[in-house]
Amino acid sequence: MSFLDVLKPGLFTDRTLFVTGGGSGINLGIARVFAQLGANITICGRTEAKLSSAAAELSSLGAQVCTVVADVRDYAAVAEAFGASEQRFGPVDTVVCGAAGNFVARAEDLSANGFKTVVDIDLLGSFNASRAGFSQLRQSKGCLIFISAAQAYVPFAYQAHVGAAKAGVDALMRNLALEWGVYGIRCNSVAPGPIEGTEGMKRLGEVSGRDTWTSMIPLGRYGTTDEVGAIVAVLASRLGAYVTGAQVLVDGGQGLTGSSAFNQAVAAVLPPTTDGV
Numbered sequence: 076m077s078f079l080d081v082l083k084p085g086l087f088t089d090r091t092l093f094v095t096g097g098g099s100g101i102n103l104g105i106a107r108v109f110a111q112l113g114a115n116i117t118i119c120g121r122t123e124a125k126l127s128s129a130a131a132e133l134s135s136l137g138a139q140v141c142t143v144v145a146d147v148r149d150y151a152a153v154a155e156a157f158g159a160s161e162q163r164f165g166p167v168d169t170v171v172c173g174a175a176g177n178f179v180a181r182a183e184d185l186s187a188n189g190f191k192t193v194v195d196i197d198l199l200g201s202f203n204a205s206r207a208g209f210s211q212l213r214q215s216k217g218c219l220i221f222i223s224a225a226q227a228y229v230p231f232a233y234q235a236h237v238g239a240a241k242a243g244v245d246a247l248m249r250n251l252a253l254e255w256g257v258y259g260i261r262c263n264s265v266a267p268g269p270i271e272g273t274e275g276m277k278r279l280g281e282v283s284g285r286d287t288w289t290s291m292i293p294l295g296r297y298g299t300t301d302e303v304g305a306i307v308a309v310l311a312s313r314l315g316a317y318v319t320g321a322q323v324l325v326d327g328g329q330g331l332t333g334s335s336a337f338n339q340a341v342a343a344v345l346p347p348t349t350d351g352v
């Protein structure tokens with residue numbers, strides 16, 4: 076079944092989606108869903124080649140696309156991207172704060188800069204996009220969607236940086252939902268589980284093994300980017316009009332099973348600690 080059997084193709088005609096990290100993975104998948112539902116799309120990211128290839132794909136789905144090279148850690152660059160989007164399409168309706176970084180590392184091997192890098196991309200980057208998009212969202216009475224992860228509420232070994240960053244993202248989301256409800260701006264986060272074909276699962280799956288992840292999912296399979304994008308679309312549509320401050324799990328139940336299968340599988344393949352523990 077396609078999401079197009081349920082959601083109307085013209086659902087987002089004349090509406091604009093802005094996605095950070097939109098050149099690949101789940102973020103591009105969300106843009107793909109919105110493109111098929113008629114939205115104009117702005118994507119920003121660090122790598123021009125990824126943005127160009129994503130733009131070609133989104134255009135082929137019928138969307139008008141604006142691409143801007145911007146690192147979410149750089150507020151001025153993000154603000155410029157929102158400016159370019161507004162010039163092209165008018166005020167944005169939905170902002171997806173999706174840019175993220177991840178790698179597997181023991182906390183004692185993680186440098187201060189390694190920790191900071193992930194927190195800066197995920198958390199500071201989400202604040203930068205929210206803050207830079209605020210005036211447009213205020214005009215459109217639009218919504219923010221933050222991309223979270225199970226690491227935000229279950230500790231995963233060797234993911235201290237990711238857990239801290241994503242828990243911060245969820246806390247930021249709730250704070251902004253509280254403060255910006257008065258402007259009609261809704262804020263929610265979506266926490267995808269393991270999703271096929273994404274950079275995140277390439278990085279985590281190649282260390283722990285794919286079967287480890289599958290064993291952690293009650294529904295017994297990885298999800299698809301369409302399945303994440305469809306839920307983001309529902310939250311962004313009028314169907315989501317009374318939903319704000321929510322963390323929505325799109326994870327096949329993975330968050331219910333804890334992290335021990337992952338922790339054990341990764342411990343077995345990481346180089347031994349210096350004192351052999």
Ligand code: HXC
Nearest residue numbers: 175176177178179180186187188189192224268269274275
């Ligand atoms: C230990 C590492 C490391 C590793 C980088 N670092 N990789 N430390 N183990 N494997 C350290 C570096 O040594 C350096 O610290 C610091 O991190 C910054 O590294 P840079 O390479 O200079 O940073 P940068 O080029 O900005 O790259 C950011 C990145 C990279 C996060 C490190 O991996 C990246 O660009 N990732 C983007 C794509 C991505 O990760 N997508 C997946 C997101 S999925 P020092 O001290 O040496 O200077 C996700 C959720 C998954 O987030 C949840 C699934 C369920």
